[in-house]
Amino acid sequence: MTTTITPRVRNLVLLLLAVTGMLFAGAGTASAHAALTGSDPTSGVVVDKAPTQISLTFSEKVSTNNDSLRVLDPKGKRVDVGKPSNISGTTYAIQVRSGLSDGTYTVAWQVVSADSHPVAGAFTFSVGAPSKTTVSVSDQDVGGGLVGGLYGFGRYMSYAGFIVMVGGAAFILACWQRGAGVRALQRLVVSGWVALTAATLWLLLLRGSYTTTGKLGDIFDLNLVGQVLQTKTGAALVSRLLLLAAAALFIAVLFGAYDKREEEEKRDLTFGLAIGGGVVAAGLAASWALAEHASTGLQPGIAMPVDVVHLLAVATWLGGLSALLVSLYRAPADKQVGRTAVQNFSRVAFGSVLALVATGIYQSWRQLGSWSAFTDTGYGQLLLVKIGLVALLVGIASISRRWTARLADTGETAASAASAASAESAETAVEERAQEKEKAHASASSKTADSSATSAEASASSATTSTEAGASSATTSAEGDSDVAASSSASSKGGDSEAPGGTKRAAQLARQQAAVDSTRQKRLRDADPIRFGLRRSVLAEAAVAVVVLAVTTALTTTEPGRTEEDAKAAKASSSSASSSSSAGALTLDMSFDTGGTDGKGVIRLDLDPARVGGNEMHVYVQRPNGRAFDVPEVKVAFTLAAKKIGPLPVTPDHITTGHWAATGIQIPMAGDWKISVSVRTSDIDQTTVDKNAQIG
Numbered sequence: 001m002t003t004t005i006t007p008r009v010r011n012l013v014l015l016l017l018a019v020t021g022m023l024f025a026g027a028g029t030a031s032a033h034a035a036l037t038g039s040d041p042t043s044g045v046v047v048d049k050a051p052t053q054i055s056l057t058f059s060e061k062v063s064t065n066n067d068s069l070r071v072l073d074p075k076g077k078r079v080d081v082g083k084p085s086n087i088s089g090t091t092y093a094i095q096v097r098s099g100l101s102d103g104t105y106t107v108a109w110q111v112v113s114a115d116s117h118p119v120a121g122a123f124t125f126s127v128g129a130p131s132k133t134t135v136s137v138s139d140q141d142v143g144g145g146l147v148g149g150l151y152g153f154g155r156y157m158s159y160a161g162f163i164v165m166v167g168g169a170a171f172i173l174a175c176w177q178r179g180a181g182v183r184a185l186q187r188l189v190v191s192g193w194v195a196l197t198a199a200t201l202w203l204l205l206l207r208g209s210y211t212t213t214g215k216l217g218d219i220f221d222l223n224l225v226g227q228v229l230q231t232k233t234g235a236a237l238v239s240r241l242l243l244l245a246a247a248a249l250f251i252a253v254l255f256g257a258y259d260k261r262e263e264e265e266k267r268d269l270t271f272g273l274a275i276g277g278g279v280v281a282a283g284l285a286a287s288w289a290l291a292e293h294a295s296t297g298l299q300p301g302i303a304m305p306v307d308v309v310h311l312l313a314v315a316t317w318l319g320g321l322s323a324l325l326v327s328l329y330r331a332p333a334d335k336q337v338g339r340t341a342v343q344n345f346s347r348v349a350f351g352s353v354l355a356l357v358a359t360g361i362y363q364s365w366r367q368l369g370s371w372s373a374f375t376d377t378g379y380g381q382l383l384l385v386k387i388g389l390v391a392l393l394v395g396i397a398s399i400s401r402r403w404t405a406r407l408a409d410t411g412e413t414a415a416s417a418a419s420a421a422s423a424e425s426a427e428t429a430v431e432e433r434a435q436e437k438e439k440a441h442a443s444a445s446s447k448t449a450d451s452s453a454t455s456a457e458a459s460a461s462s463a464t465t466s467t468e469a470g471a472s473s474a475t476t477s478a479e480g481d482s483d484v485a486a487s488s489s490a491s492s493k494g495g496d497s498e499a500p501g502g503t504k505r506a507a508q509l510a511r512q513q514a515a516v517d518s519t520r521q522k523r524l525r526d527a528d529p530i531r532f533g534l535r536r537s538v539l540a541e542a543a544v545a546v547v548v549l550a551v552t553t554a555l556t557t558t559e560p561g562r563t564e565e566d567a568k569a570a571k572a573s574s575s576s577a578s579s580s581s582s583a584g585a586l587t588l589d590m591s592f593d594t595g596g597t598d599g600k601g602v603i604r605l606d607l608d609p610a611r612v613g614g615n616e617m618h619v620y621v622q623r624p625n626g627r628a629f630d631v632p633e634v635k636v637a638f639t640l641a642a643k644k645i646g647p648l649p650v651t652p653d654h655i656t657t658g659h660w661a662a663t664g665i666q667i668p669m670a671g672d673w674k675i676s677v678s679v680r681t682s683d684i685d686q687t688t689v690d691k692n693a694q695i696g
Contacts, residue, residue, distance in 0.1 A: 105133075
């Protein structure tokens, strides 16, 4: 049977693709997930003495290479030496040449965050006094451009392929086992596998250029591909390809041996396929969880399993929805999806939504950290859009559930009516062919009789002719009879391949009959208003699901709200530091996280005049959004490791909300002092952060 997609459905699909394209176009360059929260020297500061190393502190661990950190003099020449090193926690440093002359220096970095996304940036500092510089810091476009767009498209296709493949297979096993024999469903699941496999290979090739040069010509650079294979993301992509090989075997069994089994024999095989398929699907979902957001930040040991459950719930719901849509529109008339299958999917979808809500709440808290981040950060705003779309999707699903309940009265008769119609169509076709054969046989007999009469008359009128002429006439008559008989035989057989005209006529009749069958089956489908309404509501669900998937993909390339707020606070503190340092005071910014509830913030420490002798110290504690944070306890210690002095403890007095101060702090000698700040946010949650600074 040949089926076609109606123009209305085709136009809707084109509209969805356009919306998806606009979402990707609006996303632009992928936002970094590791933010620079501090540096030494700070951005814009003017120092009296040239530093011996440059250190950068990020919000999470990053991956570096030989060119990740660069220091450029005013003429654009590199003055850094050696390789970047991880000196403590999330702080990385690069050594610089001694004896730097006065002027403005540029620090540029390009690293890969722990959740696999590239980040780049630059800032300047000056020695002695600011000067002109030839270095441009405005072209840090890592993860963007054409390569970034292609990489983003590959991510979208990988998610879409995973959802369609896993959800389609789950729909067949859990909801409609007869669907294993429906060609349209087979094509859907196989196309999901092909899309995921092709997208994974595509991402593997693009990864090197995406995180380094951003050049299209470097996609097939084998050296870059080799470097990618040694990273966490490369290992995850290779693991995904291996699991896809196992998924191919699963699909072959599902549409091969499983489909050919009888209903009773399918039970044991269904259980085995469900277990094996579940393991493969969980492994595929883990290939994302182990390399992206869930693998870094707060509580990764909990976040990664939660992310796997979230992905599986999305695939079961949206992928099953795609399979149901295809079944309603493309299944043969004698294998239409029935009431029981739709109700089974309704229950499975409800369970998936519950899992999505539970895991989504946890992920939102983990990535945002505060209510203000919903509106103050790009991640929070995108998340609000996704929540609204999911709410709309659930609303449309409730309409589909009502159609399903009404389908109970009419759905069971649809398949039998279609079968009866098909049988009636077949009987009609047989009768028509029989009548055509009888007409052709009668026509051939009539022609044969006429030919015989004419031959006899010709023989009588030529009786006086020679015997040779009579013999010739008899022979001609015999040949004519033979030709007519052959024509009658060919005609009675309905036009075999021996007759060129009969073959064309048979093909034409076959096409006409197929068109009639298709029209009759479409009329039967549309004649049931309940099933027609269900198809419309499921199509609307699928339309919203496409947009939800696009927004979800954009979320995975957007900086989480927690990180963005940390970066804003660090940038604001850095601005204060530069102005204070130029006046002779020392200002340090340090991010902290005690690990407990509401345990994250930024410390700003001001030391004035930062010289040998007496000094005045002010400590400010802020939340990631920049608001004052009143913690139970703050302690400070000064250590000069080179001279084995310290730690010299200082307990500042609480002045007001988020502000502590101490006076008369004695610094015995000049040097590179380590300043440690201990913060306690609850009875059990405490942490100590430190930073080195030149005093005196």
